[in-house]
Amino acid sequence: MLRAGLVDELRLMVNPVILGGGLRLFADAGTVPLDLIRVRPFESGNVLLYYRPTP
Template identity: 50%
Template sequence: MIRAGLVDEFRLLVSPIMLGGGHSHFPNGVRVPLQLLADRRFGNGVVFVRYRAEP
């Protein structure tokens, strides 16, 4: 859906934990310009970010 340009908005919770390995949530080789719409920081270090995909 990301590769086809069908996603209008991304909402992510970023946790301040470093882990090795894992899987990417986004497809390789796809670049989507993003505009930050909102962010919120929580006391435990987690950050909520909301982005709009630019056409």
């Protein structure tokens, strides 16, 4: 959907956890350029990141 231009905004919630190494969630998805447009921190330590696809 990102590659097709059907997404206006992407919101990602980041939970600060130290686990070591890991696997990519969408390893075969490739990459799409995004611009960070807003950051909303919470008292719990979580951070909400707002991205917009780069035109």
